[in-house]
Amino acid sequence: MNRRTALLGAASALAAIAALAGAAAAQDDDFPQKPITLIVPSAPGGSTDVTARKTAELMGEHLGVTIVVENRPGGGTLIGSRHVAQSDPDGYTLLAQSSAVSMFPFTFRDPGVSLDDLRPIGVMLRQANVFSVGQASEFTSMADLIAHSEAHPEDLTFGTGGPASPISYTVEMFKHASGANLSPVQYKGAGDTFPDVIAGRVTMVSSGYSGQSGFYEQGQLRPLAVSGPERIASLPDVPTLREVGVPLDVSVWLGIFAVAGTPDPVVAKLSGALQYALEDEARRAEIIEQGGDPAFLAPEEFEALLAREAETFRELADVTGIEPQ
Amino acid sequence: MDMLANVALGLETALMPVNLAYCLLGVFLGIVVGVIPGIGALATMSMLIPMTFVMEPASALIMLAGIYYGSCFGSSVSAILINIPGAPHSAVTCLDGNPMARSGRAGVALFMASIASFAGGSLGIVVLMAFAPALGKFALQIGPAEYFSLVLLGMVASSAIGSGSMLKSLAMAAAGIWLGLIGTDPNTGSYRYTFGALELTGGVHLIALAMGFFGVTEVICSIGRLSLSHVTPGKVNFRSMLPTREDLRRSAGPILRGTGLGAFFGALPGTGPTVAAYISYAVELRVTKTRARFGKGAVEGVVAPEAANNAADQTSFIPTLSLGIPGSATMVLLLAALIIQGITPGPTLVANHPDIFWGLVMSFWVGNILLVVMNIGLIGFWVRLLLIPYRYLYPAILMFVCVGTYSIAASPFDVWLMLLFGVAGAFMRLAGLSPTSLLLGFILGPMLEENFRRAMVISRGDFAYFVEQPISAAILAATAMIVLFGAWSSVRSARALRTA
Numbered sequence: 001m002n003r004r005t006a007l008l009g010a011a012s013a014l015a016a017i018a019a020l021a022g023a024a025a026a027q028d029d030d031f032p033q034k035p036i037t038l039i040v041p042s043a044p045g046g047s048t049d050v051t052a053r054k055t056a057e058l059m060g061e062h063l064g065v066t067i068v069v070e071n072r073p074g075g076g077t078l079i080g081s082r083h084v085a086q087s088d089p090d091g092y093t094l095l096a097q098s099s100a101v102s103m104f105p106f107t108f109r110d111p112g113v114s115l116d117d118l119r120p121i122g123v124m125l126r127q128a129n130v131f132s133v134g135q136a137s138e139f140t141s142m143a144d145l146i147a148h149s150e151a152h153p154e155d156l157t158f159g160t161g162g163p164a165s166p167i168s169y170t171v172e173m174f175k176h177a178s179g180a181n182l183s184p185v186q187y188k189g190a191g192d193t194f195p196d197v198i199a200g201r202v203t204m205v206s207s208g209y210s211g212q213s214g215f216y217e218q219g220q221l222r223p224l225a226v227s228g229p230e231r232i233a234s235l236p237d238v239p240t241l242r243e244v245g246v247p248l249d250v251s252v253w254l255g256i257f258a259v260a261g262t263p264d265p266v267v268a269k270l271s272g273a274l275q276y277a278l279e280d281e282a283r284r285a286e287i288i289e290q291g292g293d294p295a296f297l298a299p300e301e302f303e304a305l306l307a308r309e310a311e312t313f314r315e316l317a318d319v320t321g322i323e324p325q
Numbered sequence: 326m327d328m329l330a331n332v333a334l335g336l337e338t339a340l341m342p343v344n345l346a347y348c349l350l351g352v353f354l355g356i357v358v359g360v361i362p363g364i365g366a367l368a369t370m371s372m373l374i375p376m377t378f379v380m381e382p383a384s385a386l387i388m389l390a391g392i393y394y395g396s397c398f399g400s401s402v403s404a405i406l407i408n409i410p411g412a413p414h415s416a417v418t419c420l421d422g423n424p425m426a427r428s429g430r431a432g433v434a435l436f437m438a439s440i441a442s443f444a445g446g447s448l449g450i451v452v453l454m455a456f457a458p459a460l461g462k463f464a465l466q467i468g469p470a471e472y473f474s475l476v477l478l479g480m481v482a483s484s485a486i487g488s489g490s491m492l493k494s495l496a497m498a499a500a501g502i503w504l505g506l507i508g509t510d511p512n513t514g515s516y517r518y519t520f521g522a523l524e525l526t527g528g529v530h531l532i533a534l535a536m537g538f539f540g541v542t543e544v545i546c547s548i549g550r551l552s553l554s555h556v557t558p559g560k561v562n563f564r565s566m567l568p569t570r571e572d573l574r575r576s577a578g579p580i581l582r583g584t585g586l587g588a589f590f591g592a593l594p595g596t597g598p599t600v601a602a603y604i605s606y607a608v609e610l611r612v613t614k615t616r617a618r619f620g621k622g623a624v625e626g627v628v629a630p631e632a633a634n635n636a637a638d639q640t641s642f643i644p645t646l647s648l649g650i651p652g653s654a655t656m657v658l659l660l661a662a663l664i665i666q667g668i669t670p671g672p673t674l675v676a677n678h679p680d681i682f683w684g685l686v687m688s689f690w691v692g693n694i695l696l697v698v699m700n701i702g703l704i705g706f707w708v709r710l711l712l713i714p715y716r717y718l719y720p721a722i723l724m725f726v727c728v729g730t731y732s733i734a735a736s737p738f739d740v741w742l743m744l745l746f747g748v749a750g751a752f753m754r755l756a757g758l759s760p761t762s763l764l765l766g767f768i769l770g771p772m773l774e775e776n777f778r779r780a781m782v783i784s785r786g787d788f789a790y791f792v793e794q795p796i797s798a799a800i801l802a803a804t805a806m807i808v809l810f811g812a813w814s815s816v817r818s819a820r821a822l823r824t825a
Contacts, residue, residue, distance in 0.1 A: 025485075043654065043657070043659035044371040044374065044657075044658055044661065045371075045374075045657035045658040045660065046661075047656070049661065050661050050664050050665055053374070053375065053378075053665065054665065057378065069375070069736065071371070071734075071735070072356070072734060072735050072736070073523065073527070073734050074524055074526070074734050074736065075521070075523040075526045075527060075529045076509075076526060076527070078523055078526075079523060079524065079736070081732070085710060107514075141517070154785060157782060157783060162509075162511075162514070163509075163510075163511075163512060163513060163514030168723045178489060183782050184512075184782070185469075185779050185782045185783060186511045186512050186774075186775070186778070186779065186782075187779075188511075188775075191649075191651065192594075192595075194648075194649075194650055195464065195465050195467075195468070195594065195648070195650060196468055196779075197467070198465055198470060199465045199466065201468045201469070201783055202783065210669070211665075212670055212671065213671070214649045214669045214670055214673060214674070215649070215672060215673015217671075217672075217673045218672050220672055220736050286667055290669075299457075323511075325514055325515055325516055
């Protein structure tokens, strides 16, 4: 082979690469061309599942393709999350996740998937946590509860949906920030705690507004504080934790992730679809009615939120000495 | 009167042509997936949830609920005919249902199971209509201490279930409890017996366990008798399905007792149809005067659990709808369908959406009537299924069982686990060990542990908590009486043997 043909070969190889790149770019422009799969790493019927299905419907409408919601539960959301992390970074496999994903490094010894494997698209829903007690409870304010706990540190309990659940972390953060002491009583999910909290066997529960709201009207649950940065429209009389002197604001979010390395144009399109879903009037009204915040977050804003949260969890893990499994 | 107005409102919703159609669709699908082992209400409902997006809330609920209680109706068919329960709650129905089929009384067994299911379901609806709010409030009184005592009672009462020696039953119950421990420690979150498999951290799934030990085991154990067929392919006419006067006389009591127990356990979130079926069978074993007939085709052993699981299916809507607290994974799905429709479940649902609640309840009547008509009409067809040669029937069953297990979590791991259970079950059967006690231990063991540990945290480690709660104390006293009575009667019979 002489020099000339070698050069030619190199040139044609370069041309081929350029053509491929062009084709890839064109493909990104054409995204999406086939149905998208949104993996829900928990069982059907849970809050992630319900939110994902509603959002996927609207996003699909905007993108002109079907978004298929697929449940892959198990391993404390690890199985579904790993599945997405190992998929092609083409935007056709997405993950619906909660702050559980930020906690992986602290809850699992060998999670096999982390935020670095995922590319944040945005949040489907942000929701304040509501701290509530049962109808017969002696506590009518968060200050009462904290004061009681200081006098009788062994007395109070809180219901949680499992030792490594986001709820459990929220209450641990609350304990750390308020100085109150409550022992965790473990259930299989936040909803299972309600009978014992309502009947007064367990002191307090902290969970998303939408799960609790059905119990407010007849007074089975009494909300004492919300954990968000400001009061929520549906509970105008309930103060935030900051207002009652507990320096903490955490909100629960449910977000959508693509695989790390997904091209920017694809991310932009998915983010646009998410914005469309959040700006849908009916959906927006529904989110607000359920005590949620429908504000749209651009991928970069979501990324910043995740970074702040990771920092909080790292501090908490240091303070509480939570051991990964 | 209030109730009449509610019934009228409910009928108005339930009898709308579109809702009638969805009810029919629901119960028909339910009966089909109930009969097919492995594929159950849970998988079917989760597949159909997206379809309910575009439906009216009442129609969506009527259809999904129809699948749920319809599958309970259907699952006894495969238990009776091929000794494989269509769903875990019919596992006890195998004990006497299959021997009846083997002695040529398949038609009668199916007929009586349908009647018992209908009676249990109907009386369950009556309880639901009359006492939903009261029972909902009562369920709130049942806390960890009461659940612990109740589960203990269930374990003690059911220890007699299963043919063969008591020691073997206990060993199997212990094995079941061990299998139930696999997963994540409920308090500390540390892994137990997961052997590094991430798929096991959420525990072994009930469907994988039941379909392995009952379904695959049955298939493996039938390999040796491939050429045999267990019924004589004779006439299957209406007359051969009709129970004798004796059958009816024996069934009345068990149906009523089964219904009562089923209605009670269904109304408690967390227990439900499987536990109800076991306990009602155990109760029949204790009240009967002809215990030797059980396990050999006693009609009481078919009708009691079938009445119980269908009654429990209906009353399990009580905590779900009147409190917004789902007692099982299927009920979670039903609530999800409501949430997707923008309806907040909770104690105010009945007051805020009476048309949905009463419409659903009245659709249960429609559904149960459709079910009993369909099921009795289909008996001839079901019995003829037995004429299908094993070489076609069993591979098909294996396939359905695998598909059903795979559909739990879209994971091949569960399928391998189920097949492993099937092989283990075949060896167990050779050793005369029954999977019935194993399944009960698997279901009750984790409930016992979780509630015990919750009670311990709430009481700050004080064991007296269990007897300080009045309901719990009463249940524990009943449990102690069963143990003492059991000990006394065995001493007495031993003495009688010696003097004889």
